[in-house]
Amino acid sequence: MRRHPMMGSGCVTGAPTPLVTPEAAAGTNAGDLARGRSIYLARCAACHNPDPSRDGPVGPAIEGSGRDLVMARVLFAGYPRGYTPKRPTWVMPAQPELAPSIADLVAYLRGS
Numbered sequence: 001m002r003r004h005p006m007m008g009s010g011c012v013t014g015a016p017t018p019l020v021t022p023e024a025a026a027g028t029n030a031g032d033l034a035r036g037r038s039i040y041l042a043r044c045a046a047c048h049n050p051d052p053s054r055d056g057p058v059g060p061a062i063e064g065s066g067r068d069l070v071m072a073r074v075l076f077a078g079y080p081r082g083y084t085p086k087r088p089t090w091v092m093p094a095q096p097e098l099a100p101s102i103a104d105l106v107a108y109l110r111g112s
C-alpha cells in the first residue's frame with residue numbers, strides 16, 4: 001500500500017497542496033459557486049454559452065451536469081460509463097489542469 005505523506009491526519013498546516021486528485025477535488029470539497037462561474041466563463045463559455053442553460057456556438061447546454069460527467073469531460077474528454085452524450089462529436093479538448101476546479105464547476109453548473 002502506498003501512503004502519501006500529505007494524506008495522513010497530521011496535515012494541519014493549511015498550506016495548499018499541489019497534489020489534488022480529481023476525486024479529492026470533486027468529491028470531498030463542497031465546491032464554490034462563484035469560483036466555478038469565473039472558471040466557466042474563462043475556460044468553457046467560448047464554446048458553450050455564457051449562460052450554461054443554453055446551447056453555445058460549439059458546445060451544447062450543460063446546466064445541471066453532475067460531477068461524474070463534468071469530471072469525465074474536462075479531465076479526459078470522455079463520458080461516464082453508460083452516459084448518452086448530447087452530441088455525437090468529439091470536439092471538446094480535455095483540460096486536465098482544471099482537476100482542482102471540478103467541484104467549483106459542478107457547484108456552478110448545478111446552481112448550488
Ligand code: HEC
Pocket residue numbers: 040043044045046047048058059060061062065069070073074084085086087088089090091092093095098105
Ligand atoms: C473547444 C470548445 C469547448 C470547450 C473549451 C469546452 N467544451 Fe464542453 N463541449 C464542447 C463540445 C463541442 C461538446 C459536445 C461533445 C464534443 O464534441 O466533444 C461538449 C460537451 C460538454 C459536456 C457534455 C454535454 C452532454 O451532456 O453530452 C459537458 C458537461 C461539457 N462539455 C463541459 C465543459 C466544461 C465544464 C468546460 C470548461 C471547463 C468545457 N466543456 C469546455 C466544446 C467545448
